[in-house]
Amino acid sequence: MVDNLANSEINLQRIAAVENCFGASGQPLAVSERVLVGEGILTKECRKKPKPRIFFLFNDILVYGTIVINKRKYNSQHIIPLEDVTLEVLPDTNQVKNRWMIKTSKKSFVVSAASLTERKEWIGHIEECVRQLLEKTGRQPTMDHAAPWIPDRATDICMRCTQTKFSTLTRRHHCRKCGFVVCGVCSKHRFLMPRLSTKPLRVCGLCYKQLLAEKEEEAEKERQKSEKFHLERPVYDPSSEEDSDKSDDDSEKAEQLPMGNEFYSSDVSWSAFHR
Known part of the structure; x- marks a missing residue:
């Protein structure tokens, strides 16, 4: 269903509507093959207290922001790549129900839905989008997550x-x-x-x-790795003797090579470089 909506007129209109709600404060969201899967209001457990936030689930990213006027104006846009997302269902508290944690490598936080059914729908759709995205990119799920802030x-x-x-x-x-x-x-x-x-x-x-x-x-x-590299590397001892002409003089079979000006005026190339 998601693939069928990609680049369709109705999908482009939906994405444009989200962009308009964020206005100049938001980033462009219209990208080839991107599909708006769902949207809704969730309660995000912030540092001071739980606050309502608007969430938009795309097939490759999760976008959320602060509600100024519902369905008309949002700000403080945040974009999370879905390939970096892992979910964890949490138990209810006396004050908040239907909770789960959205975990990423940079930031992790807790949200809650208005009903158990909504939570199941959100989690199901997010996990399916993550699965399809990882399957398409060939990446492995992220295991290293940022710790959520305790309120x-x-x-x-x-x-x-x-x-x-x-x-x-x-x-x-x-x-x-x-x-x-x-x-x-x-x-x-x-x-x-x-x-x-x-x-x-x-x-x-x-x-x-x-x-x-x-x-x-x-x-x-890293130090041990470097030491192992140097130990395994062959060592060549440079000759302690000076370059001597004696071997050239004593060898009767030595090839006669040009010397002095003859060397520089020779048409023969005495060097070779391997490319």
């Missing part, structure tokens, strides 16, 4: 030292590695994680130690 409201104290209480003056911070809510003292370190950002990111003390250990382990592997 601020989940704790009143630092989740690392368990001593610092948060207040108006004592801010909450999030470790970009584990997603824990931590105090400033417990997250004073920064670490470069190219998968997430080109700049060093805030991490808690525990994750900082783990990341350093992983980096040192990787450096040790």
Whole structure:
């Protein structure tokens, strides 16, 4: 069904309508073979509190944004490549039902649908689009996912030292590695994680130690690999003697080669290069 809609007039009109709703703040979405599979409002668990967000499922990307006027205007567009997506069903809480997690290598977050049926439909369609996309590209599913941020409201104290209480003056911070809510003292370190950002990111003390250990382990592997390469490489000892004319003089059968000006004026080429 999706393949039949590709490049059809109705599909192009639907995609154009989504682009118009995001306006100049959004990126162009009309690409050859791209199909709008479905759309709807889901509740996204944000840092402060759950908020409604508009979601658009295409056969290769998942797009979501903030609702300004429903079906007319959206902003804060986010685009997630589906080949980077893995889903995980989550249990209900007292406040939120029909939850599941959208996990990617750069960002992971929790959403919920209005009903169990809607959740099944969303998960089913997303997983089918991911399956078809991976089958087409030949890629393997992503196994390394970013940790979701634990909402601020989940704790009143630092989740690392368990001593610092948060207040108006004592801010909450999030470790970009584990997603824990931590105090400033417990997250004073920064670490470069190219998968997430080109700049060093805030991490808690525990994750900082783990990341350093992983980096040192990787450096040790590279050192051992380099040593093995040099050990296996043949070694050639240069001659300790100066170049001597004696062998040329003593050899009666030595070929007579041109010398001096004769060498430079010869029509014969004495060099060869292999291409």
